[in-house]
Structure formats: structure tokens, C-alpha cells
Amino acid sequence: MMNKTMNKTQYQKIFKRAVVEQMRADLRSGKLLKTYFQEAYPVADKDLLPSTILIQGKPPAIKAPKKDPVAADLENAIALHEFYKSIDETQASDSRLWAYLSHVEFRKYSLARWGLPGEYADLKTNDAKQRAINQLLEHWFVSGNDRDLRRHAIARLWWAAHLTYAPWERDPEFFADAKNKDPYFFTRILFLTQDIYQQVLERSMGRSDRILISVLEYLGANKKFAESRENIRNLMKELNLVYGTKKIIMLSRPALKALIEKVAKEATQ
Amino acid sequence: MKVNSKSYPHPVLGNEDDLGGFFRVAPFHYELKKDEITLNPIFNLKNSTIEELIRDGKASFVTEVECRSTFFRTSYSTKKNIDRFTIPSKLVRERVAVGFYICADKDIPSYRPSECHPDYEGASFDIEAGDVLAVGGYTSFIAEKNFDPLRPPVSSFMSIMEGSQHEGPMQIDYENEKITIVLSKADWRGYLDVRGQKLAEGMLHSSIVFPVLIDAIHQVQNGNGDYADMSWFGRLEAILDANSLRNKEPFEAAQRILAAPLSRGLQSIGSLLGANDEQDYE
Numbered sequence A: 001m002m003n004k005t006m007n008k009t010q011y012q013k014i015f016k017r018a019v020v021e022q023m024r025a026d027l028r029s030g031k032l033l034k035t036y037f038q039e040a041y042p043v044a045d046k047d048l049l050p051s052t053i054l055i056q057g058k059p060p061a062i063k064a065p066k067k068d069p070v071a072a073d074l075e076n077a078i079a080l081h082e083f084y085k086s087i088d089e090t091q092a093s094d095s096r097l098w099a100y101l102s103h104v105e106f107r108k109y110s111l112a113r114w115g116l117p118g119e120y121a122d123l124k125t126n127d128a129k130q131r132a133i134n135q136l137l138e139h140w141f142v143s144g145n146d147r148d149l150r151r152h153a154i155a156r157l158w159w160a161a162h163l164t165y166a167p168w169e170r171d172p173e174f175f176a177d178a179k180n181k182d183p184y185f186f187t188r189i190l191f192l193t194q195d196i197y198q199q200v201l202e203r204s205m206g207r208s209d210r211i212l213i214s215v216l217e218y219l220g221a222n223k224k225f226a227e228s229r230e231n232i233r234n235l236m237k238e239l240n241l242v243y244g245t246k247k248i249i250m251l252s253r254p255a256l257k258a259l260i261e262k263v264a265k266e267a268t269q
Numbered sequence B: 001m002k003v004n005s006k007s008y009p010h011p012v013l014g015n016e017d018d019l020g021g022f023f024r025v026a027p028f029h030y031e032l033k034k035d036e037i038t039l040n041p042i043f044n045l046k047n048s049t050i051e052e053l054i055r056d057g058k059a060s061f062v063t064e065v066e067c068r069s070t071f072f073r074t075s076y077s078t079k080k081n082i083d084r085f086t087i088p089s090k091l092v093r094e095r096v097a098v099g100f101y102i103c104a105d106k107d108i109p110s111y112r113p114s115e116c117h118p119d120y121e122g123a124s125f126d127i128e129a130g131d132v133l134a135v136g137g138y139t140s141f142i143a144e145k146n147f148d149p150l151r152p153p154v155s156s157f158m159s160i161m162e163g164s165q166h167e168g169p170m171q172i173d174y175e176n177e178k179i180t181i182v183l184s185k186a187d188w189r190g191y192l193d194v195r196g197q198k199l200a201e202g203m204l205h206s207s208i209v210f211p212v213l214i215d216a217i218h219q220v221q222n223g224n225g226d227y228a229d230m231s232w233f234g235r236l237e238a239i240l241d242a243n244s245l246r247n248k249e250p251f252e253a254a255q256r257i258l259a260a261p262l263s264r265g266l267q268s269i270g271s272l273l274g275a276n277d278e279q280d281y282e
Helices: A017-028 A033-037 A069-083 A095-105 A107-114 A126-140 A146-151 A155-164 A185-190 A194-202 A209-221 A229-243 A253-268 B048-055 B185-194 B198-221 B231-242 B250-257 B261-281
Strands: A009-015 A048-056 B022-032 B036-046 B059-067 B072-078 B085-088 B095-104 B108-111 B125-127 B132-142 B158-162 B171-173 B179-183
Touching: A009 A017, A009 A095, A017 A095, A017 A126, A017 B158, A017 B171, A017 B179, A033 A126, A048 A095, A069 A107, A069 A155, A069 A185, A095 A107, A095 A126, A107 A126, A126 A146, A146 A155, A155 A185, A155 A194, A155 A209, A185 A194, A185 A209, A194 A209, A194 A229, A209 A229, A209 A253, A229 A253, B022 B095, B022 B132, B036 B048, B036 B059, B036 B095, B048 B059, B048 B095, B048 B132, B059 B085, B095 B231, B132 B231, B158 B185, B158 B198, B179 B185, B179 B198, B185 B198, B198 B231, B198 B250, B198 B261, B250 B261
Parallel strands: B158 B179
Antiparallel strands: A009 A048, B022 B036, B036 B085, B059 B072, B059 B095, B095 B132, B108 B125, B171 B179
């Protein structure tokens, strides 16, 4: 028999804005630093709000294997995206949601993947404390821009899956020939290596799903090329330069594909 | 509307004095609705060669829309001088940047634009699909119905909170969605006593908000890249643009945004002293 609580529909909790601001300020001052070595984060009900995000059942158990935490990124991204499929882009850029998910809901994962090594007592100097604070601010909070979303412990996974999920559903005419049985076909390419994730999403061109998916399609079809960090970096750098004088975002699918192939070839020469 | 000069491999209308004529988008209206945002650009073009390319289906007016908060970037092409595009509201948040161009739809070999700068006299260029032929400038808006850049409440881009120090000077944190002013515990207690009281607003604006706003306007006007992605930065840009304060001294711009904080502060003091005098007589 199905457990009733497993499929219960409820609203995702989030922090109140003032609470997130206070948490950031307290972390900056060093007051909260010690708590990032603790498995539980004390949360008062008065600090939380129900969001308009509907969720069903229990959140997925995302993993960070000690030996190779990066290896689970793809699996985690798909699990999170499946669970939070109803989130829209505006909700998914809300700092209150991501701060709650990293500090409370997925704290264990966040500590394992993006936590601080050792113990609080190891942070002996002010410099060491400051470095630790900067690292935590980068991976546990977002401030309303996509650079932070790319680096946040949980947001980075959800957005990676969201931006690459079945592009033929969002833009059927343009991606008609890219249809695949696997809706996460392009997500798998994005997570083939850390370099692909970083180089492709770090560039502002990654905001255009037409360019992002076309680049991933090229990398997926040219795995040898995609194995080299330098190749990917040169490709993205060159495309960025081209974008300065040519609006490649408006190109037809064949023209965009041809351009990426041409630039990639030049990038290896 | 802002235009940044660039070095193109061919002459571009609107880029310095490459070509004679003009390409302007005026007026540019946008409408924020619950489910969608409508963009209504009106393209004004004067350059015979480029006008002909659009008529012949070889070039288009391109509106590029980008939102750094939601990984959103798309473009809309049209051949009409007046057109209308819609964006689902859920796709954007906070600052939305819009750029206007005329781009080639297909390869144009031996392109010889009219009214060329003498440096390009007699030259021809092989244009490829997507190449920019004209730049009409860039603008931005805040995708929030309740945000009015002409009457912005201070709380829309700034917040004040309690710090961990017991005493000491206030501090500013620019790395939040809003500019955060952090007060010592002692000052925070004093602030809580007067917060929300009409009489105190002028004093608070002139003593706390005003100096911070001057510094923040400096950051925006200098284009500080460290903060350019923060929500407050986009909002302050929109406020400066909407009130034609982009090129004013920060000292003056801050006073205009806060509607004469000094006068209001002095009035507050006057009213408080008056109230005390009356009490003395009682």
C-alpha cells in the first residue's frame, strides 16, 4: 500500500528575505561560521514562509560520494529537476529558496560537496576565516544573478538540468531535428566533464538556449574535441568574440551549426 | 539610449561616424502584465542602402533581450518599423537589458553602404548572415510591476539591519540583492525606536541613507563590474535613467532621488524641537 505521506502535496518552504539578509551579514561578520561545521541548522518557524512552489512527496536524496563527488552531479541534477519540475524561472532565481535548500533541506549534501574541510578550530588565522567565509557565500547563497546560480550548491544542479531539458519542447521549430527519446540527452553532455559545465555555462552566450544546445550538440558529437579543456575554452572564447560583431543568436539552425563547426575547427589549429 | 562604440570589420550605422544617416529606437515602450511583458519598439532608420536591404528581405530589425537573473537571452527579428513582441513574465526577473540592431539575414557579398565615412570610400565588404549593420543602442527595465523608477521607495534597493558588533560605525554590504546597511547593536536599538515614525524619516534619510546612496551611485556610474549583476545595481540604474540623473554628480543625484533629504531632515529637527518647546511650557 502506498504511504499517504509520500505523495502528499505541499508548498515548498523558503526563508523570509530578512532572515537570508541577516544570515549573510552574520556569516560575513564571522558570527555564523561555526554553524557550517554542524550537521543541523536551527530554523525557527517564524523565519520561514510557504512559497507558491508545489511539491509532492519527499525530496530526493542527493549524493556526494567521498571518492568522486563530481561523479554524482548528473544524477543529482536530474533527480532535483524531476522533483522541482513545477518551478518556473522567476521562482528558480529566488535567493530565499536556494538559501533554504542548501542550509536546511539538502544540508548534508551541501556540507559534503561544498562544505569546509576539517574543523572550526582549524581556522586559526583571520585570513583562513575570510577564505572560508568567501567560499560559503559563493556556494550557499545567491544574490539575484546567474553567476551565483551557477555556483550555488543546489541551484547549479537544477539550472543545469532545466536549461538543457528537452529543448525541442520549448522551441519545437528550431530544434525539430534534435528530438531524442531521452529528455535529459543534452544534460548528459553538459555533465560529461566539469570543463564543459564551467566553460559553456560561465559564458553569457549560455543564456541563449539556441546557442547553448547547439554547442552541446557539437561537443556530444565530437567527444575527442570535448575531452580537451583548452579546446572547449577556445571554442567558447572565439564564439564570444564573433558575437561582438555578429548576432549569432538570430541565425538559422543550419547556419548556427555550421558556424560552431567552423569556429571549433579554427580553435584547434 | 546608450550606444557603446566598437571596432567592426565593416562600417556600421550608429557606430561613431562610420555611416551617414541614423538608426534610432524611439520611443521604446514596454508593458508589464501579470503573465507577459510586451515590448513595442519603433525603429527609425535613415540610410538608403540599409533601408533597401530590409525592403529586399536581406536584413532585419533585431531586438535582443537578456536577463542575467534567469539565464534568459533571446532575439526577435522583424522587417516592420513598428512591431510588438511578448515575453512570458515568468522567464525574467529584475533587470532586463534590451539591445537594438539591424542584422544581415543572409550573406551579402560586396556590400557597399551609402553615406560612408571617407575612410571607407570605394571599399566593399563581404557580409555574412548575422553580421551587425546598424546599432540602435541599449536600454533596460525592471520586470516588476510594483517598481516605479520615477517614485522608488528606498526599501526597493536598500535595507538596514543589525550587525554583530556592539558599537562602532555603520558598514555597507553591496554583495546582497539590496544594498545592506549594517548598524551596530547600539545603533540598531536606537534605529528601532524611531523607525516608521514620519518625523524621523527625514533624519534617517539624511544621516543613514544619503551617504550610502552617494557611494552606491558612484559604483553605478563607474560601472563597477563586481556589482553589475546585483539587483540593487539594476534598480539604481533604472532610477537614474528614468529621472535623467545618469550624468549628474552622485551628490546631486542622491539628493534628487531622496527628494531633498537635508530639508526634510531639518524640518524633522525643527518639528521635534518645537514639540519639546511646547512640552516645556506645559
